[in-house]
Structures are given as structure tokens and as C-alpha cells.
Amino acid sequence: MRHIVLAPSTTALLVIDLQEGILQRAIAPHSSETVVTNAAALAKAVASFGGLTVRVKMDFSKLPGQPTDAQSRMPDPLPLRFSEFSWAVCSLSGPVVTKRQWGAFHDTELDILLNRGGITAVIIAGIATNFGVESTAREAWQHGYSVIIAEDGCSSLSREMHEFTVHRIFPAIARVRSTGEIIHSINEAKR
Secondary structure (H helix, E strand, O other), X not given: OOOOOOOHHHEEEEEEOOEHHHHOOOOEOOOHHHHHHHHHHHHHHHHHOOOEEEEEEEOHHHOOOOOOOOOOOOOOOOOOOOOOEOXXXXXXXXXXXXXXXXXXXXXXXXXXXXXXXXXXXXXXXXXXXXXXXXXXXXXHHHOXXXXXXXXXXXXXXXXXXXXXXXXXHHHHHOEEEOHHHHHHHHHHHOO
16 A cells, blocks of 8 residues: 555545536446445545645536637537536535636646645545646646645546556646545545
8 A cells, every 4th residue: 555644634525526416427447336435435535634625626518618629519508407416426525616717726726725724735636637627626636735646536537548548647746546545645644
């Protein structure tokens, strides 16, 4: 088991985009249920040692509209509860940050919230690995935070997309661990 030293008062969990409409999509390699279960387990562990959980959600009404080769097709109008957190994420305590881009730091109050709380390390879980999670991890790293990725607390549109980011991008900006390894490190920090 690869141990990480975590300090309760300076660690936050960022739960990215676990909203009903996103969770209904086909994802891989981890199912939506696995990602939500692992994010909830991390939130419980972080709370048990006095850390902060921040739930991040996408505002689908204000997506960027610049032209790209692969246009994202969102249903119009959005189905009922499409933008709402899953039931498990709704039950988590902690602030909610609404983002309008892939990354959770761009044009939001997240950095101020973390800085005022004395946070220096962020654990990140959510969907999609190579979109919202990767963008947020890159921004966190650029802002000087220590970044830990819960590999099995993330998933993407395909196994290949997930694995490329996990094996090629994240090691340059973060420490990648399983949910179990992160929870073990949290439990060690409580001793």
C-alpha cells in the first residue's frame, strides 16, 4: 500500500460533477455506482478526521459556446433532475461550488474557499476523469495544492480515456491512489 501523509486541517475532498444527467451516461472503467460509492466513502473518511468536502456541480445552462470539431450535444430542454446531485452526494455535508467550465477553479470561489480554510491538499473524485477531474487537478496543481486522485473514484466515457489520463497526465501533477489507499492514509493520520 502506497502511503500518503495527510493532515486533517489542511485536506479537502473535491467531488466533481456527480449529477444525475452525468451519472446516467455509459462510463468506464468504473460504473457510476462505484464512483458514487467511493466518493461517499472518501467523504465519510475525510469528515471523520476533520477535513472538508466540497461538492462541485456543472451549470449546464451556461456552457461555453465557441466552435469545436466535436460539439457536445446536451438535451434541450434538460430532463428533470439532470443537473441535480445524486442522492448519495446530496447527503454529504460541505459547501457546493457551481462551475461553468470543465475545471472547478476557473471563475468560481473554490480557490478562495480552500485558501481561507487553510487547505493545502486536495483529494479529487468524480466524472469524467479526462474532463472535469483532469481540468480541476491541473488547476489545483497550478494553484500550488498537493493533489491526490482517487483512481477508482473516477471514470470516463471510455476505459482508454480514463487510463490515458490516469497513467500519462496525473502522475506529472498528482499522486494516484485507490480509494482504499487514501482511506488507509486518513486512518493513519487519525492515530
